[in-house]
Amino acid sequence: MPVLQYGQSIIEWRFQADAKLKRHYVTVERGQPVLLRGPMVDATEQEALVRRRARWIRDKLALVNLPQSPDVITTGSRLRYCGRTYFTEVRHCPELTRPQLTFTASRFIVENPDGLAIQFDGLMPWLEQFYHERAHEKLLVRVRHWERQTGLHARGARIRHFQSRWASCNAQNVLEFHPRVMELPASVQDYVIVHELCHTSEKNHTKAFWALVARHMPDWQRQHEVLERAVFGDAI
CATH class of the missing domain: 3.30.2010.10 (Metalloproteases ("zincins"), catalytic domain)
Structure with a gap:
């Protein structure tokens, strides 16, 4: 699997060709190589694409690989839906008065007024509301x-x-x-x-x-x- 040295960080990635996409996308998940998806390109161009986003990738890797408590939801946590666990991104949205939860078909997004972490018990009412809507x-x-x-x-x-x-x-x-x-x-x-x-x-x-x-x-x-x-x- 290819790797890129960026400062003191090592970025490992895998490439997934997808002819339906018109541009390239980078996905960062806890404990996984960086996923680069998009139109077919050779190894040299893949490295150039990863290098272009290297600072963002390094910062995201540091965030998602922070030590976790199962009782705290942060970016990189997994939430369950229909027998699978999905990557969860937590965004700090201080303008909100309460958390908001959305599902994008590939990940959960939590918009949280209180920071980049939320107690699981605090998120559960919004997660159950999501389940309730999907059950209906x-x-x-x-x-x-x-x-x-x-x-x-x-x-x-x-x-x-x-x-x-x-x-x-x-x-x-x-x-x-x-x-x-x-x-x-x-x-x-x-x-x-x-x-x-x-x-x-x-x-x-x-x-x-x-x-x-x-x-x-x-x-x-x-x-x-x-x-x-x-x-x-x-x-x-």
Whole structure:
């Protein structure tokens, strides 16, 4: 992998050709070589491009590689969405009165009035708001899909905060999902939906219930194992 000496810093990079891009982009992440993306260029031109941004790259590397506490979110931290963790950039925006969180399809951006670090607990309300919006947008559509697939029908579906559950099917056969279901891989989200739909027919975890789950999702055990290893929730 090519390297560039810039002052006392060593910059290691990898190149990813992308014909769809009209210019070159540099991405800096914790513990990773610098990523240079864009139209195909030879090694000499790659080095010239990295050298042109070397001061910015050095400063970003120093920032993202600062020692981290899992309770503090800084640039280079990772936040979870749909089974993946995404690079997070924290920007100091003193003009704001409260943090703002956006997602750009490849990274989270936190605009923080209090500096370049934010406690995870302080960010969690905004992260859960993001999950809540995405659950309304994506998860409830999947419920309708699985109703068609299974022939099982709920009387409704909604997003709701639980103390320590991913989801439930209440006595009226209304399905309820915690926003943080959106942390899980899509296949596990589908399992949670099928699991709760099966409760519209079988309320308890009997042999008949698990047979119904297996009929509609033969690989349910693999998805259940992933769910059990997840860091939130102890039951569905």
